[in-house]
Amino acid sequence: MYTINSDKSLAEAIRNLEAQRVIELEILKKTAELTLHELNPVNIVKEKIHDGLSNIGETVQSTGFKNGLLKTGIGLATGFLTKKLLVGSNAGIMKRLLGTAIQAAVSGFVIKKLPEEDEFKNT
Numbered sequence: 001m002y003t004i005n006s007d008k009s010l011a012e013a014i015r016n017l018e019a020q021r022v023i024e025l026e027i028l029k030k031t032a033e034l035t036l037h038e039l040n041p042v043n044i045v046k047e048k049i050h051d052g053l054s055n056i057g058e059t060v061q062s063t064g065f066k067n068g069l070l071k072t073g074i075g076l077a078t079g080f081l082t083k084k085l086l087v088g089s090n091a092g093i094m095k096r097l098l099g100t101a102i103q104a105a106v107s108g109f110v111i112k113k114l115p116e117e118d119e120f121k122n123t
Helices: 007-039 041-061 063-087 093-113 117-122
Strands: none
Touching (some): 007 041, 063 093
């Protein structure tokens, strides 16, 4: 700052401080508006949904996801077909429970035994 030694310099200092206060108040208002906008729950949810959807898109396009989905589909289809072949359509409750257990076992076995994508590339 500078020294005030007359009424003129005091009035000028007051005008400068009032102008500074107006500018700082405007900055404070803009910052408050921005903060309220960013902390609005609707905006937070929208941002999280947007981030989540972009992450889902990246995940679905990855080869590991596609390979895992294919392996799971083959395993489940194999288990389902095994159950249908062994149990049939007109079975009692015990036979259906046994068929479900066999289906789960066959599905898990097929999923474990299917090679990974990296194994295809190495051969």
